[in-house]
Amino acid sequence: MKTFRIIALAAAFAVASCATGVNISPRERTVDLVARYAIVQEVAIAAVRSPAVNATTRAAIRRADVVATAAIGRYGEFTRGCVRDSTGQIVLDPEAEREGARCQPEAARAAYPVASAALEALIGELAPLQSN
């Protein structure tokens, strides 16, 4: 249990340090969010397979993962069509447009805190893991 708790706390720290830097683009924010979520997901994978984690907690982790994956996926959909051009402007990517994607920066801005909160909710399920 201590293993998960320690690593979940480390994951929480990693997640809390959201992307900064110069002129972060919507796609970069997505990739950054996914990269941090990957850490939490690996902890969750280990947790649901661990005999030290009870069935109730396992179910809660899975529910939280469904919500977080959907929320981050939704954020990704809003940002898929957005690309930063050579002048630094965020524009619709022609390649993405051909696939039917749109650039929705306003929707992305609204979706980001939802995605962050869902990710933190999963961390919340991992940090205080209860044993059988």
Added chain:
Amino acid sequence: MEALAVLKLINFVVEGVSLGTKIAPLFSKAAQLAKDFEDPNRPDVTLATLDAELQAMRNRSAQIQDTSNDPKN
């Protein structure tokens, strides 16, 4: 030291090493991304890269949802 305590200690170490081995590269990747974002001349993430990352996320989620490896408890 009792046998059970020894087993718990070994399990703790093995669990930690196994999980640590998996996530250490992920911490490095997140740190590298943060560093890359400091370069003002960097090109944006390509659509292919973005889609690959999102698909990898869904693949990890599928592993979490997979109940076939659940311990019997």
